[in-house]
Amino acid sequence: MKRKNIESFKKKYKNYKINSEIKSKKVRLVGEKIESKVYTLKKALKIAKKLALDLVEINPKATTTICKVMNFKKFLYKLKKKKLKKNLRLTKEIRLTSYTNSHDLSFKIEHAKKFLILKNKVKFSIFFKGRSIISKDLGEKMLLKCIDLLSTFIKVELPPRMDGKKMFIVLSPKQNTLKKT
Template sequence: MNEQIRVPKVRVISETGEQLGILSTRDAIDRARMVGLDLMEVGPTENPPVCKIMDYGKFKYQQQKKEHLARKKQHVNEMKEVRMRPKTDDHDLDIKTNKAREFLKDGCKVQFTMIFRGREQLHQHIGRETFNDIMTKLSDVSKVERETRLEGRRMIMILAPAAPPKKPVPKPAAKPKQEQTGPASSEAAKTEPSQSQSEQPAQEPAPAGVNNGNETI
């Protein structure tokens, strides 16, 4: 970076991604300083080396963020192991089950291992009953990846984190109905007789000999 670049000439890329061509290293550093940035070597194996004008602090932050995400992804794929014996009491089993719940919520797989020694191998049903009980207690945060099976003196079961529930897709809101204001409604209005015309009483004829205006009927 900057004065640590020892070659006399470099191919420079601006902060906006523009190719500036081959410049002397000193000129490239001065150009970066003029805009308040740094000259970073991004292609040291090229001839001449490729450098880019950028914000070193921002670049370092982005690199740390990528490393953090990579470590987090590695942590998700990690396998945890919870060991127990056929003689493990209920209190200790609850503690181990709660710890396994935390591992599963963190995205880790959990291998449950029960070790049988000596005459304990005659009581393998204890291991299966214990694992079935653990499986039931953790069913809300896990799924069975490997069923209970015996490997030598060890009984093993593996649980994986349960897939998150799918979010329901919201339905589009229904559009409100608009009142009809087109020609059809106006025609209907024309065909309906007005109340004043339909309810107006018929005019009775005047009796004979009565002057109705200018004429005598």
């Protein structure tokens, strides 16, 4: 790595020592296409340079420091990707009407179960058109029926609420009851 890049990495990723930052005299070298054995630091750095990769300290607390030959930027990219994937939760919206029949409702409930199994939140919404706003109670009954049908899979995050001409609920998955089948 170039010196300019190393300084910026030091600030962000101070947990990892790379190349010249490693202070041990002897290191156990691991990585692809490399024989795993103990080398002097100079020889390990030469091997890494020959492969056009970085020498990264993995475990400094071992009897001989363990270092891996790898592309450090690629490694950091994968770490960021893992963190983003871990924290990413989507909210899937399922639209209903206050007059949705039972077959259509059961079909949409099955979709909701699939979303919940994938640990996504589900938002059921009912949009009232024209004079149907008069029958808000039918919309609320429909949303409560959805909660009742999914009661083993969910916890209610937001109970039925009105927002203009739209009534909605937000459901999130229970942690211990969901298993992929």
